Amino acid sequence: MSEILKNKIAYIYSDDLVTHCDKLPAMKNRASIVHDLVRNYNLLSQENIVVVKPRDATEDELKSFHSSDYIDLLKSLNSFDTSLDNIEDNHLEFGLGYDNVIIENVFDFASCLVGSSVSAARLLAAKKCKTVINWFGGWHHAQRDSAAGFCYVNDIVIAIQIMSKFFDKIIYVDLDIHHGDGVQNAFEYSSKILTLSFHKYSQGFFPNTGNIDDIGQSQGKYYTMNIPLKDGVCDKTYVDIFNEVFSMVIENFKAEALVVQCGGDGLIEDPLGQCNLTLKGLGECINKILKSDLPTLFLGGGGYNFPNTARLWAYLTSLILKTDLSNDIPDT
Template sequence: MNEFKMEKKVMYIYDSVLRKECDRLPTILGRASVVTDLINSYKLVQSDNVTVVPSIFATYDELRLFHSTAYIDFIKKRSNCDDTFEDEEELEFGLSYDCPLLPQLYTLVQALAGSSITAANLLAESKCDIAINWFGGWHHAQRDEAEGFCYVNDIVIAIQILTRSFAKILYIDLDVHHGNGVQNAFELSQKILTLSFHKFSPGFYPGSGNVDEVGSQRGRYFSVNVPLREGCSNRTYIRCFKEIFSRVFQSFNPSALVVQCGADCINGDPVGQINVTPKAMGECIKDILKCNVPTLFLGGGGYDAANTARYWTYLTSLIINKPIDNDIPDSSEYFMKYGPSYELHIDAGCQKDFNTDEYLSNIISTVLSYCKVIAKDELPSK
């Protein structure tokens, strides 16, 4: 890895329209406002090395960089429809259950995708070293289907934009769920490597992402998965990340990074339900920052609004290299959400960690064998 560059030029994607659109996502109602308020309460985006950039809505053609014409056209057609009756076509496009058809859905999709496209363009045009977009990170959406609370895969579209300027892109998924939509999009590619650390247990969504899922054809071994069992602890997560990330980075030698920082990996999340803390995840982010290549940081899952705000605020402070107090500022509009501790950091969970040393050693050795292929040294042993 490169020598750590202390002062990086950071661009932070934000505008009130984007925040309001993200606030109306059914599973995270109002979350964007809670996150924005805490980051502003710490005055992080007012730092000298940070520029706040308003998002530009995605165009129809930009949405079609990944999504099918039929899917986008259907969203446009039904966007102004008040009828909540589910027809077969809605079910075909995944607009049901966890992704219900919303009023003005096309506007929402344009806003979410546009925020990550705006960030990707800034990086591609060398206007910054790092772009932060906590409104993006919707990694489950497929080419012609909404899935897993995700209506649009802004990550895939942003990566497509980045390929215009960067030869090889490493995508790192730190959400508690497997980044299946992004992996599926690039499973045939050697230019985009997907690396996902996630919970993998019976019945846990989306059910994919075992260590033997490695991509297909020319892209074989360029999809890397680190499946973690129930009760993942800080020790387990940090061990896996530190032993795997640096080797994958060195083997692939990317010219840009895209990092999905889903907050559902944090202890206390009602969906993720693992033991990891923001400080532990921060150790992973510090290693990513030391790579000194253009990097796009994105949000993602996170179903406890206060903990999501804590996590992304802490990560923002690390990214811009500005230490912040543990006490939540009492100027925060949502101060009461942070009780009873009213502190930024939270404790680890006390679930039993089912990731044994033997299991972790097998996962790590398997992934490191793939790195030999990525670096074109030799084929992994059977």
């Protein structure tokens, strides 16, 4: 196994994973659009990539971050009849309502989703691969005992927990236009995991957290970093700030690995983000991250203009693989 993977970039994929993600109400069929574009640009047949089928997460893995009460509730709702309107107060208490309606087979979805990032983290931890891509992960809002902002479980926190047993210090970079609150909250007391989120911070914009003076707590003070940005932020501002902050963090923190959430909702024409980033701007950030030459897990996240999100992740895949994308848009 390790010989096959040696020097290759792992791309996490399974039919099950895409089928589950395609059913998410706010992201219907997005996973298929993304995977089809990546595949039809022939990125998966490059010689330096290997497609890895993930395994499901165990209940213990889910409970390594989430509370037993929350995971047990998801388990009990696995066969919930979604056609009946029988939401209880108890469900709302655990965030299962407006942004996170109870979906069919919600526990199977949670195990499959967390399993994808757990499998990715294990490849990095075992040094089988130096770079892993999981465009189906990146659910940064889920909290220990609740769903939030379209995120049912926090695959990122669980992946970082696994990686932190093998890498002494890790930087988490969150490029999604929303604040990475769930990941920040999980590690705000730690000086080993530095979380760095770039996000729009304006009146009423979800989740309304991530002020610049939100810097971590106790031992973790100064290891939480927040870069709040104005509504409508464009490439020049975003990339200039990113370059300055990321260089400073890389120089001073001496990380052994990176986890990067590449949410595409900062892109121009995104209905939720309403900002002005382009593929070029986010691509420059990824190229800078790649120059650090550290073991890295690249994750997906938000992105509500589905074709543009697929374009972004196909383009980022090409940058990670160091190959050019064909100028011809695939017929398919």
